[in-house]
Amino acid sequence: MDDKRNIIMAVLLTGIILFGWPMLMEQFFPDMANKNEIVEQADVPATDQVPGESMTPVVGSDTGSSDISTGAVSDKIRPLATILRENPRVLIDTPRLQGSINLKGGRIDDLTLTDHTVDMSKDSASVRLFSPSGTQDAYFSRFGWAGGGVAVPDDNTIWSTDQSKLTPETPVTLSWSNETGQTYAIKLSIDTDYLITAEQNVTNRGENAIALKPYGLINRKRDLNNIPANEASTWTIHSGPVGVYEGAANYDVDYENLAGEEPGFFSRMFGTSAVAGTNAYDTEVSWLGFTDKYWLGALIPDNISQVDAKFRSGGGDIFQAEIAKKSAQIIEPGKQLSTTTRLFAGAKENAILERYESEYNIKNLDRAIDWGWFYWFEKPLFYLLNWLFQLVGNFGVAIILMTFVVRGIMFPIAQKQFKSMAQMRAVQPKMKALQEKFKDDKQQQQQEIMKLYKDEKVNPLAGCLPIFLQIPIFFALYKVLMLSIEMRHQPFILWIKDLSAPDPLTPVNLFGLLPFDPPTFLAVGILPILMGITMHFQFKLNPAPMDPMQKQIFSIMPWILVFIMAPFAAGLQLYWTVSNILTIAQQSWLYSRHPQMKEMMAKEAEEKAKKAAADKAGA
Incomplete structure (x- = not known):
C-alpha cells in the first residue's frame, strides 16, 4: 500500500513540475522562456x-x-x-x-x-x-x-x-x-x-x-x-x-x-x-x-x-x-x-x-x-571562462575546458564522496537486515540505523557535499552566461549558434522538419536530453537509497531535470552534461582502484536481476 502511495506521489510531483515549471519560468525567468524630492x-x-x-x-x-x-x-x-x-x-x-x-x-x-x-x-x-x-x-x-x-x-x-x-x-x-x-x-x-x-x-x-x-x-x-x-x-x-x-x-x-x-x-x-x-x-x-x-x-x-x-x-x-x-x-x-x-x-x-x-x-x-549574491565567485569564473575563450576561440570549448578545471579542483572532495559511497555500500546488507527486523517499528528502525552509522563510522551526508558545492558553481555560470555580453551570440558547433540561448533543436518536431513550434514545456533540445541520459548513468553508480520513495524520486529525477533545464542557456546545459560525463569517468576509475567495490556492485546487479526475473515470473 505504501509503495502504491509513493508511486502516486511521484507521478503527481512529476506532473506538477512538468506543467507548473513553464509557468514559473515565464513569470520569473522570462529571458529564458522567451527619498523624497531633492533638497533645493x-x-x-x-x-x-x-x-x-x-x-x-x-x-x-x-x-x-x-x-x-x-x-x-x-x-x-x-x-x-x-x-x-x-x-x-x-x-x-x-x-x-x-x-x-x-x-x-x-x-x-x-x-x-x-x-x-x-x-x-x-x-x-x-x-x-x-x-x-x-x-x-x-x-x-x-x-x-x-x-x-x-x-x-x-x-x-x-x-x-x-x-x-x-x-x-x-x-x-x-x-x-x-x-x-x-x-x-x-x-x-x-x-x-x-x-x-x-x-x-x-x-x-x-x-x-x-x-x-x-x-x-x-x-x-x-x-x-x-x-x-x-x-x-x-x-x-x-x-x-x-x-x-x-x-x-x-x-x-x-x-x-x-x-x-x-x-x-x-x-x-x-x-x-x-x-x-x-x-x-x-x-x-x-x-x-x-x-x-x-x-x-x-x-x-x-x-x-x-x-x-x-x-x-x-x-x-x-x-x-x-x-x-x-x-x-x-x-x-x-x-x-x-x-x-x-x-x-x-x-x-x-x-x-x-x-x-x-x-x-x-x-x-x-x-x-x-552579478548578484555570488559576485565574489562569478567574477573569477568569468575571468577564467573569458581567458579560455581568448585561448581557444570557441566558447563551447572554453566551457568544456572550464568544466575540466572545476572538476579537477573538486577531485579531492570527490574522493571523499567516493569513500562515503563505499562505506554506504558496505553497510547496506546490515541496513537491509535492520529494516527487515524492525519493519513494524519505524522509530526503532531509525534508531538502530543511526547506531549502525555510528558504529561503522559512516556519514550518510558526506556524499552530498559535492552536490552542494555545485550549486554556487551552477548559479554563477548561469549568471555569467545570461548577463555577460561577451557570451552573447557565441556559437559552439553544428546547430548550437548561440550558447546564451536554449538548444534550438528538439525531436518533438523532428528537429525542425515538421513546420510547428512545440509548447515550451515540450521543446526539449538535444543537449538537455544528453544531460538527462548522463545523469541517469551517474545515478546508477551511486548507492541505491534504501527508502522506496527516495529510490523512485532518484530514478525519475534525471528526466524531470531534462524538462526543467530545457529553457536554460545551451552553455549551461553543455556544462552540466560534460560535468556528468567527467563524474562517471571519475567514479569508474575510482571503482577500478577498489576491486571490492566492483565486486559489490556486480553482486548488487545480480541480485537486482534475480528479483526482476522473479517478479516477472510471478506476474
Whole structure:
C-alpha cells in the first residue's frame, strides 16, 4: 500500500513540475522562456513640446518647484527616418558608436552600437540604444542649466555648433546666447568606446549676477505592458533604473515602482525600498541611469559629493534619471561657471566598465552588470571562462575546458564522496537486515540505523557535499552566461549558434522538419536530453537509497531535470552534461582502484536481476 502511495506521489510531483515549471519560468525567468524630492534642486526641463506626439516629463523651470506635467499626450508614433530629418544634426562617428545629436534641444538621441547586432542573421541591423522622441522606444540624454530670473536653453533651443561631426579626434561645442548677455556652451568629447564627456560652461556678460544649477538627464519611454521577455527585470537579473550611491550598487528601483504600481512578489520578498513616483538621493552618487540586460545609459558626475540625483516618472510610460548640483551656483558679471559630467552609452562589456572605473575613479561601474549574491565567485569564473575563450576561440570549448578545471579542483572532495559511497555500500546488507527486523517499528528502525552509522563510522551526508558545492558553481555560470555580453551570440558547433540561448533543436518536431513550434514545456533540445541520459548513468553508480520513495524520486529525477533545464542557456546545459560525463569517468576509475567495490556492485546487479526475473515470473 505504501509503495502504491509513493508511486502516486511521484507521478503527481512529476506532473506538477512538468506543467507548473513553464509557468514559473515565464513569470520569473522570462529571458529564458522567451527619498523624497531633492533638497533645493532646481527642476530641469525634460521634453520637446511638439503637438501630436508623446510627451516626456516637463519639469517646471522655476527654482524649487518639482511638479511634473505631461502636456498633451498622443500615442502617435512616427518613423525614425522622418524624425531624424526634421532638425539639423551633428553626426557621431566612432569605431563603436554611430548616430547623431539633435541641435534642437541639444539632445543625444540617436545612437547605435556597431559591434552588436539585433540577431545572428547576416543582414541583422545594429543594436539601437538611443532613439529620438516620437519613436516607439524614445531614449535620450541631454545637459543644461536651471535657474530663476534668467533665460536658459530648453528643449526648443536651436544650438549652434563648431563642427559637423563628433569623433574621438574632433570634439564638438554647442553654444547659445540669450538676450541678457549669458552665453551657454556644451563641449562634447567622445572616446573610441562608449564614453561621452560633457563640459558645460556658462559665461555671464550681463549686468547682474545670476544663479544656475547645471544638470544632466536621461529620459526613457518604456511601455511596461510590452517589454520584450528577454529585457524584462526578474529577481535574478535587474533591468531598469540602477545606480551606485555611497559606494554600493542599488537595484531596488523598478519601472513599476516609479510608475506607482504595486511591486512584485520577489521585490517585496527581497526588500525593495523604492518609493512610488520618485526616488531621490542626496548622498554620494557615483552614477545612475537605466540598464538593460546587455546595455547601459548612465550619468557620471565629476564630483560625486556635490550633486543630487533623482529617478522620476512623468506618468504613463515616461521615466527619467537626473543629476544636478546640490545648490545654485552664483555667477557674477564677467565670470564663468564650468561643470563636467560623463555619459556612458553602450554595451556592458566587463573590461571596458573596469577600465573606466579605474581611469576615472568611478565606483562600482562594473556593478552595472547585476552579478548578484555570488559576485565574489562569478567574477573569477568569468575571468577564467573569458581567458579560455581568448585561448581557444570557441566558447563551447572554453566551457568544456572550464568544466575540466572545476572538476579537477573538486577531485579531492570527490574522493571523499567516493569513500562515503563505499562505506554506504558496505553497510547496506546490515541496513537491509535492520529494516527487515524492525519493519513494524519505524522509530526503532531509525534508531538502530543511526547506531549502525555510528558504529561503522559512516556519514550518510558526506556524499552530498559535492552536490552542494555545485550549486554556487551552477548559479554563477548561469549568471555569467545570461548577463555577460561577451557570451552573447557565441556559437559552439553544428546547430548550437548561440550558447546564451536554449538548444534550438528538439525531436518533438523532428528537429525542425515538421513546420510547428512545440509548447515550451515540450521543446526539449538535444543537449538537455544528453544531460538527462548522463545523469541517469551517474545515478546508477551511486548507492541505491534504501527508502522506496527516495529510490523512485532518484530514478525519475534525471528526466524531470531534462524538462526543467530545457529553457536554460545551451552553455549551461553543455556544462552540466560534460560535468556528468567527467563524474562517471571519475567514479569508474575510482571503482577500478577498489576491486571490492566492483565486486559489490556486480553482486548488487545480480541480485537486482534475480528479483526482476522473479517478479516477472510471478506476474
